[in-house]
Amino acid sequence: MKNFLKKLIPLAMVVFMVIAISSCGQKNGSSSVDPINYRLKWLFNISSAGDLWADVNGHFQRQGLTVNIKPGGPERDAIRELELGRAHFGVASADQVIRAVSKGSPVVVLVQLFQINPLQWIYRPQHVTIESPEDLTSKNIGITFGGNDETIMRALLSKYQIGENEVNFFSVRYDYTPFYKGDVDLWPIYRNAQAVIIGKRLQEANDPIAFFDPHSAGIRFVANSVVTTQKMLKDHPETVKKFTQALVSAWIEAMDPTNTEKVIEAVHHFDPDTSPEIIVEQLKITRDLTIPFGDFEKGGQFFGKIDLAAWKETENMMLNQQLIHAPVNIEQYLNVWD
Amino acid sequence: MLHRRLYQFFIVYGIGICSLFSIKYILNLSDYVIPSPIEVWLTAVDVFMRYSVNVLDTLSVAIIGHVLSIFMAIVVGIIARLTTGIGTLIKIAAFNIQAYPIVAVAPIIFILLGDGLASRLLIASMICYFPLLLSILGILTQPVSDIEHFFQMTGRMTWQLEVKIRIFENISKLIMVITGSATLAMVGTIVAEFIAANAGIGYTIRIALYQSDLAKILVALFIIGISTSIYLVCLEWMGHMLQKKWEG
Structure with a gap:
């Protein structure tokens, strides 16, 4: 059995590598x-x-x-x-x-x-007022942990000297339900893509929307x-x-x-x-x-x-x-x- | 038993990671595509404890989901072994539902149940439940003719006795099926966490992917492999003890 394993392991490695290397295109x-x-x-x-x-x-x-x-x-x-x-x-x-x-x-x-950068945060002005970055204090802010929206938001908070303990981060994934339900005040969104679709849906439901743009707050990512x-x-x-x-x-x-x-x-x-x-x-x-x-x-x-x-x-x-x-x-x- | 499982895992993981490093150096790929051994080591030192806690979180959900699935599969299997309309309906439903890719159904579950424990548990259970149910159905619908015939002829056969006979006669097969489905429960939980949950090792892997950090993923896979191996050994040991007890 041991001899068999000794032969099998290098063979498995070679087969794996040949498959992997051949699947890589021409350099x-x-x-x-x-x-x-x-x-x-x-x-x-x-x-x-x-x-x-x-x-x-x-x-x-x-x-x-x-x-x-x-x-x-x-x-x-x-x-x-x-x-x-x-x-x-x-x-x-x-x-x-x-x-x-x-x-x-x-x-x-x-x-x-x-x-x-098309990445902005959508919010409902009827529920939340954001006139300056300082207004983010005590808000529930959606971010994708590990994503570039996390980097942008942390940079923004740092620039305006808002402590991360002064806002509540909410882990964002594909599902917008927490935003629709009002559990999250600001939700990261691509302004030129999903924002138009989601915005239209909310406006049809007589729910006005607005966007918080980090670029206009001086964050150039x-x-x-x-x-x-x-x-x-x-x-x-x-x-x-x-x-x-x-x-x-x-x-x-x-x-x-x-x-x-x-x-x-x-x-x-x-x-x-x-x-x-x-x-x-x-x-x-x-x-x-x-x-x-x-x-x-x-x-x-x-x-x-x-x-x-x-x-x-x-x-x-x-x-x-x-x-x-x-x-x-x-x-x-x-x-x-x- | 444990050392054999771990030994097997180390061989498989070792082959995989050595092959990756070989490809990296043969094709002269940067650390962005495949991290260097030193980077993997440093990442392991940095995140091992945190990832171990995450894996334990995932494993605990997987175990609960697995236990629920076993319980449900046995109950439904007992009902479905009947050659009545309900039995046939359950069998057809199990085959059909198993055909659905859980990744497609999972977002709906997360919309309905949120991204907490309930969704992870349900998805873990769903992924291991249907294969488990089909295997248990196969066992419970197969008569053990030479033994059952005696009880039927003497008029002492009850449904409880029938189930007991079939389980007893197929106990090795049943233990193997339950042990095998444990990996599915783990996979199901990780898939759920990967898609939408906000805890567990699947969620951690998701973040590492956003950061294009393959070293973290390799460390996570190592801890997942060890934990799953230990869980499988525990199941095999419990099955072995049960078998010994039943056989006197």
């Missing part, structure tokens, strides 16, 4: 990158409007690229997929990027999709960005450049108010569960969050700009909350295009 840069795999952060929805627009309108094809856009999800991590060679480009939040960099991941940020690996950038700079140009031009077109109807159609095609009436509202808000530089005519060209100060602030927040153990000098990992 980026080792040969050609056709087709290109682009892993989003979340499922197809309004936050990927420009990505979907690029696909539908042939932006990648015009650059001579074949791109497979793959939806993300709660268990998907684009940075891991980049390293494992299963994707060439991906979308990740700033906290994911900073965590990855702090652990030696060779990741590079190409485009910052959102200039303002970067949201989604397009990333790739340093190796990809070094070995295929042309491909990276073409991909980035195609994507940015597609996002600018998608955010252009003159294309509203076609964008709604494109997003609804990929996200059939969200009605066009909802998408039109979501699109307006997404435009304000991605191009907050005045009107589109003036600000559109700045889409994708990497906000270095906001990235440094995000790194500092994570450092202060010991989510990373040492500074990572994030500016070294931000690829600023001319």
